[in-house]
Amino acid sequence: MAHGIIHSHLPQVLVVHPPESFSVYQSQYSHKFHFLKAWESPLPLDQFLSTHARNVQAMLSSGISPIKADLLCHLPSLRLVVTPSTGLNHIDLSECRRRGVAVANAGSVASCDVADLAVGLLIDVLRKISVADRYVKQGLWASKTSYPIPLGSKLKGKRIGIIGLGSIGQEVATRLEAFGCSISYNSRKQKPSFSYPFYSSVFELATNSDALVICCGLSDQTHHLINKDVLLALGKEGVIINVGRGAIIDEKEMVQCLVQGDIGGAGLDVFENEPNVPKELFALDNVVLTPHRAAFTHETRASMRELAVGNLEAFFLNKPLLSQVMDN
Amino acid sequence: MAHGIIHSHLPQVLVVHPPESFSVYQSQYSHKFHFLKAWESPLPLDQFLSTHARNVQAMLSSGISPIKADLLCHLPSLRLVVTPSTGLNHIDLSECRRRGVAVANAGSVASCDVADLAVGLLIDVLRKISVADRYVKQGLWASKTSYPIPLGSKLKGKRIGIIGLGSIGQEVATRLEAFGCSISYNSRKQKPSFSYPFYSSVFELATNSDALVICCGLSDQTHHLINKDVLLALGKEGVIINVGRGAIIDEKEMVQCLVQGDIGGAGLDVFENEPNVPKELFALDNVVLTPHRAAFTHETRASMRELAVGNLEAFFLNKPLLSQVMDN
Known part of the structure; x- marks a missing residue:
C-alpha cells in the first residue's frame, strides 16, 4: 500500500462516518493528516476500530453520527473529537469528560448563517413567500381574477421571543431589530449585557410573544421545552421558528396544534426524527420546512472545515484548541 | 333607490374598478362617502361616466387600472384621484396636472412591508428556502441518503446595490446592514444624508454588486433600466431582486440570462405583463416568484385604507391632502 507508506509519518485522524463534503477535506488536507476511513473497510466497525484505531488520538466527527460509550470504548488512546457542527447532542460529553477526551466544535462560525435562515423562515411564514412561489410556478396567478393567497402579516412591531441568547440568538435579535420587531428572550440565566426583557x-415568554425563535441547543433541560402549554400560550396567530434541534419542541403536540389551528404557523429546519418529517405538515401552507440546512452555505462550510483542521493542527502541536467546548 | 336617497347628502366618490378589499371600504366608510360603483352598472363605462359622474370631484383608484386621458375626458369636475398604491405608473400624471387633478397615493405606508419582502426574497434565493420547502414537502428528504439541494450562499459580506434610495430602498438598506451586507446605491441623484457609496x-453599480435590489418606481427614465449589459455586469453569481415594477427590467433579456446561467438567480414580485409570468422561470430553482404582493399584509392594507380615506376627507374639508404626490 504505497498510499499508506507515503502518509505513515502524518498524524492519524479517525473518520468513522464522513462529514458532508469530506472529499474537500481529503483533497485539501491529506498532506497534513492521514485520514483513517472506517466506512471504507469491509470489517465490522468494532473490529476495524480494535484492529486499526487503538492508537488513534484524534477523530473527525460527521457532525451527526453518535459518539457515545459504545464507540469510545474501542478507542483507548483517543484524546480529541472534532465536530464540524455547532450542536453537540450527538456526542456524549460526560463520557468524553470521563475518558479525558477533549471536544472541539464549530464554535460560532455558523451563527450568522443559522440566524439568516431563522429570519428567512420567519419572513416566509409571515409573508407567505414559499406558498406564493408555488402558486405562481403552477401557473395559477394568470388563471384567476383575484388573489386567493391570504394576506400576510407585517414584521414591524412583532414581539419576538428568542429562546437561547447565545451567538445565534444574538444575531437573530440584531437582524429582527432592524425590521422594527421588539425582542425578548429566555435563556438559562439572564444576560446583563443585553437590555432585552428576560x-x-x-x-x-410565549404569552408575550407573536413569534418564538428557538436558537438554543438540545440538552436534558431543553428536551420538549416547547410543550403543549407553551404552544397554546403562543396562540392562534403565533408563529414558531426552530433552528435549534427538533426535540426541543414536543413535535407531536406541535403538529396537532398546527393542524387544529391552535398556533398560526411554523418555520422548521430541524425535526425530532430526521430525516423523517411528520407528513401532516406537508399540506400546510402556513408551515415552511427546510432539511436541517441552516449552516449550508459555501462560505460557512469552508470556514467550518478550516476551523476543524485548525483544531486538529493545534492538537498535534500541543497548542490550545481553537474552539474547545468549554463546559466539557 | 332608497340607498341613493339616504346617501345623497354624502360626498360622492367614483370607483371605476374596485380596489382590493373594497368591501371593507364599504362596510367601514359608507357613512362618510357615497361610493359611485361604475363596475356594477350595466351601462358601458363611458356612458356611465357621462350620465352619472359629470359632477364627481373625487375618485378612488383600484391601484392597478389605468387612469389616462380616455377616462379623464369624461370627468370634467374631477379634482382628486386617490390611489391605495405606492406606484403611480397606472396614472397619467401629466394629464392629471394639465386638468388640475391632484393625486394622492399610499405615501410610505407600505415601505416596510415592501422592504421586508425584498429581503425575504433575497434570503430565499441565496439560502434556497422555497426549493428546500418543496423538497421536504414532496417527501424527498427521507428518501435519499445525501442532500441534493446545492449549498446556499452567505448574506454577510455580500455587496448589495440598491436601485432607488427612497423610503423602500432606505428600509432595505437598514435591514441588510444588520445582516452584515455592505450597501451601495443608484438613484436619480446622490443623497448627501446617506453615507452609502453612490x-x-x-x-x-452592477459591476460592484453581488445582488441588485430594485426599489425605484417605473418611469420613462427607469423603463428597461436593467438591460442585458447590466445583467451581464452583475455576473454569474449575481442575484436580482425586483419589488419595483416589472418593466424596470428588460424581462426577455433577464429570462434569457437566467436560463443560460449568465446571472445567478432572481427574486421577483413584479413582472412586465402581470399576471403573465414567463413560463421559462417556472422550472428554475434559483428563481423565487411572488404575485405582486409586497404590500399584502393585514396591517398595511388597513393603513392604506385609512390613508386613502384620510385623503378623501381632507379634500372634502378643503384641507391639505395627507399624501399628495409632490411632483404632480
Whole structure:
C-alpha cells in the first residue's frame, strides 16, 4: 500500500462516518493528516476500530453520527473529537469528560448563517413567500381574477421571543431589530449585557410573544421545552421558528396544534426524527420546512472545515484548541 | 333607490374598478362617502361616466387600472384621484396636472412591508428556502441518503446595490446592514444624508454588486433600466431582486440570462405583463416568484385604507391632502 507508506509519518485522524463534503477535506488536507476511513473497510466497525484505531488520538466527527460509550470504548488512546457542527447532542460529553477526551466544535462560525435562515423562515411564514412561489410556478396567478393567497402579516412591531441568547440568538435579535420587531428572550440565566426583557419562564415568554425563535441547543433541560402549554400560550396567530434541534419542541403536540389551528404557523429546519418529517405538515401552507440546512452555505462550510483542521493542527502541536467546548 | 336617497347628502366618490378589499371600504366608510360603483352598472363605462359622474370631484383608484386621458375626458369636475398604491405608473400624471387633478397615493405606508419582502426574497434565493420547502414537502428528504439541494450562499459580506434610495430602498438598506451586507446605491441623484457609496451608473453599480435590489418606481427614465449589459455586469453569481415594477427590467433579456446561467438567480414580485409570468422561470430553482404582493399584509392594507380615506376627507374639508404626490 504505497498510499499508506507515503502518509505513515502524518498524524492519524479517525473518520468513522464522513462529514458532508469530506472529499474537500481529503483533497485539501491529506498532506497534513492521514485520514483513517472506517466506512471504507469491509470489517465490522468494532473490529476495524480494535484492529486499526487503538492508537488513534484524534477523530473527525460527521457532525451527526453518535459518539457515545459504545464507540469510545474501542478507542483507548483517543484524546480529541472534532465536530464540524455547532450542536453537540450527538456526542456524549460526560463520557468524553470521563475518558479525558477533549471536544472541539464549530464554535460560532455558523451563527450568522443559522440566524439568516431563522429570519428567512420567519419572513416566509409571515409573508407567505414559499406558498406564493408555488402558486405562481403552477401557473395559477394568470388563471384567476383575484388573489386567493391570504394576506400576510407585517414584521414591524412583532414581539419576538428568542429562546437561547447565545451567538445565534444574538444575531437573530440584531437582524429582527432592524425590521422594527421588539425582542425578548429566555435563556438559562439572564444576560446583563443585553437590555432585552428576560423571561425565566418559556410559558411567560410565549404569552408575550407573536413569534418564538428557538436558537438554543438540545440538552436534558431543553428536551420538549416547547410543550403543549407553551404552544397554546403562543396562540392562534403565533408563529414558531426552530433552528435549534427538533426535540426541543414536543413535535407531536406541535403538529396537532398546527393542524387544529391552535398556533398560526411554523418555520422548521430541524425535526425530532430526521430525516423523517411528520407528513401532516406537508399540506400546510402556513408551515415552511427546510432539511436541517441552516449552516449550508459555501462560505460557512469552508470556514467550518478550516476551523476543524485548525483544531486538529493545534492538537498535534500541543497548542490550545481553537474552539474547545468549554463546559466539557 | 332608497340607498341613493339616504346617501345623497354624502360626498360622492367614483370607483371605476374596485380596489382590493373594497368591501371593507364599504362596510367601514359608507357613512362618510357615497361610493359611485361604475363596475356594477350595466351601462358601458363611458356612458356611465357621462350620465352619472359629470359632477364627481373625487375618485378612488383600484391601484392597478389605468387612469389616462380616455377616462379623464369624461370627468370634467374631477379634482382628486386617490390611489391605495405606492406606484403611480397606472396614472397619467401629466394629464392629471394639465386638468388640475391632484393625486394622492399610499405615501410610505407600505415601505416596510415592501422592504421586508425584498429581503425575504433575497434570503430565499441565496439560502434556497422555497426549493428546500418543496423538497421536504414532496417527501424527498427521507428518501435519499445525501442532500441534493446545492449549498446556499452567505448574506454577510455580500455587496448589495440598491436601485432607488427612497423610503423602500432606505428600509432595505437598514435591514441588510444588520445582516452584515455592505450597501451601495443608484438613484436619480446622490443623497448627501446617506453615507452609502453612490453610483450614477447602474452598470457600474452592477459591476460592484453581488445582488441588485430594485426599489425605484417605473418611469420613462427607469423603463428597461436593467438591460442585458447590466445583467451581464452583475455576473454569474449575481442575484436580482425586483419589488419595483416589472418593466424596470428588460424581462426577455433577464429570462434569457437566467436560463443560460449568465446571472445567478432572481427574486421577483413584479413582472412586465402581470399576471403573465414567463413560463421559462417556472422550472428554475434559483428563481423565487411572488404575485405582486409586497404590500399584502393585514396591517398595511388597513393603513392604506385609512390613508386613502384620510385623503378623501381632507379634500372634502378643503384641507391639505395627507399624501399628495409632490411632483404632480
